[in-house]
Amino acid sequence: MNYPVWQRSFKPPKDLAEYPVGTAFPAGHLVETNASWRSQRPVIDAEKCSSCRICWLLCPDGVIHNTKPEGLEIDYDYCKGCGICAKECRQKAIRMENEGI
Amino acid sequence: MHGQKAFLSGNEAVAAGVRLARPHVIAAYPITPQTTVIERLAEMVEDASLKTEYLHVESEHSALSACIGASAVGARTFTATSSQGLLYMAECLHYASGGRFPVVMMNANRSLALPWNIYGDQRDSLSLLDCGWIQAYAEDAQESLDLIIQAYAIAEHPDVLTPLMINLDGFVITHTYELVSLPSQEGVDAFLPPFQTVNKMDLDHPMSLAFTAGPAYNQAFKQLQHQALLSASKVILDIEERFGQFFGRNYSGLIETMHCEDAEFILVTLGSVAGTVRPVVERLRSLGERVGLVRIRYMRPFPDLEIRKALAGAKAVGVLEKDISFGYEGTVFTNVNSALSRSNVKPSRLLNFIGGLGGKDISAADIEHLFLRLKSTDDGETVAFI
Incomplete structure (x- = not known):
């Protein structure tokens, strides 16, 4: 499954003339990140993780990706730090770490 | 065609x-x-x-x-x-x-x-x-x-x-x-x-x-x-x-005007009531009164330039509308007033007539009375229900 990802190569429109007509643009363009209000970040301990994927199922923002063979991956560009994954993890494999201020 | x-x-x-x-x-x-x-x-x-x-x-x-x-x-x-x-x-x-x-x-x-x-x-x-x-x-x-x-x-x-x-x-x-x-x-x-x-x-x-x-x-x-x-x-x-x-049918853009070129007293309105104003304007004109009509055809985009031009020579202007923004005035009046305030077109009297709400009839006699109110110099309410 392909997830939309932040297009780091995206160049913001310089002026109004570079904006699209209406709200239509080639699909899959996430032009901004959306995680600035996160005060804690979930970190997966690969040693404890059993790959049960309950966090992947329950993440309300769909930012835990199950695409790599080496394990689950959290997209910190869009994770809001709600902590549901850490709360629900049966292996206690996810800890919430304070974000630096 | x-x-x-x-x-x-x-x-x-x-x-x-x-x-x-x-x-x-x-x-x-x-x-x-x-x-x-x-x-x-x-x-x-x-x-x-x-x-x-x-x-x-x-x-x-x-x-x-x-x-x-x-x-x-x-x-x-x-x-x-x-x-x-x-x-x-x-x-x-x-x-x-x-x-x-x-x-x-x-x-x-x-x-x-x-x-x-x-x-x-x-x-x-x-x-x-x-x-x-x-x-x-x-x-x-x-x-x-x-x-x-x-x-x-x-x-x-x-x-x-x-x-x-x-x-x-x-x-x-x-x-x-x-x-x-x-x-x-x-x-x-x-x-x-x-x-x-x-x-x-x-x-x-x-x-x-x-x-x-x-x-x-x-x-x-x-x-x-x-x-x-x-x-x-x-x-x-x-x-x-x-x-x-x-x-073969021509329209006049955002507004339609009638006798505004030399009119001293102009009613601005929109919709069907313009059809009632028109014969009143003709009748008053036949009596020598310099009256005119502006019919707004488009409220958005708002015809600010056209309205300024049409009202440039008017002594008194009345905006007649079937609408009220409760607690202030009619929305059409607000827009007309705004268009004039951004110009040097300043009729000495600018009145708002609210009528026809809920289908209340606006008669030719009512319209004639509105022109009389525009002509009078009595200080009355700026916003009046007719």
Whole structure:
């Protein structure tokens, strides 16, 4: 499954003339990140993780990706730090770490 | 390019215009006094004189939503509503304008509850003036039909791509029968090319439609909407000129004036009541009174320059409208006053006459009395109910 990802190569429109007509643009363009209000970040301990994927199922923002063979991956560009994954993890494999201020 | 003549109500003239414009999709929900528009359209679909996808939806919210969805695949769309139905669409009105989907809608101007009332006033559309739609106000059945055909050309113009609402005074226009000239189908086909847009779902060029734009980008889209509305002023004039060449009926742009060149006392109004003002102006003129009329045809884009020009020589101006922004004044008056305040056109008296709410009759005698009030120098209320 392909997830939309932040297009780091995206160049913001310089002026109004570079904006699209209406709200239509080639699909899959996430032009901004959306995680600035996160005060804690979930970190997966690969040693404890059993790959049960309950966090992947329950993440309300769909930012835990199950695409790599080496394990689950959290997209910190869009994770809001709600902590549901850490709360629900049966292996206690996810800890919430304070974000630096 | 001239077709036949027919004896039609305003609503039937709208339906005739819609058939000539060949929309791909019509979605509508009946409401008095709009109902006969969509009844006639349903009959046309039934007798196969109109080939369109006619959607019987369960609400006005769904009607406009369906039109937006259809417009988003590049279809030409039509809906019609009135009063409470228009308010029920309010959320979708912004979706259509923000998404730049050029839906054409007819609105039968009708009072808003409570007290419940099915008769005409213009509080429904004027309370939604800020929804990003072009707003036109017809005076009779012929203009209603012509506006429908012009509306698609204006709304779908690449410089505009903005939905357009055509307002007909409930019953006074919607249900009054008049002799109407019907343009020929060949003429309308030549006048109105098929709708083309890049702003659509297209399997060859997949797009994300109706996307989110956060704080960094959102305002730019709103500026573009504003630009599109302002651009519509010129497009309307161009389309009307072309319409005149095709069909021999000429319109005067965002406003229509009568005897304003040398008028000292001018009434500014919109919709069907202009038809009552006109003979009063003629009568007073025959008595030597220098009176005039401005009929606003488009409230958005607002004809600020045209109004300044028309009112340049006036000593006193009255704005007569079937609308009130409770706690202040009529919305049309606010707009006219704003247009004048940004210029050196300063009539010594500028009054707001509110009338016709809930269908209250405005008679020729009432209009004559308004001109007398403009002439008098008594200090009265700036905002007065008639």
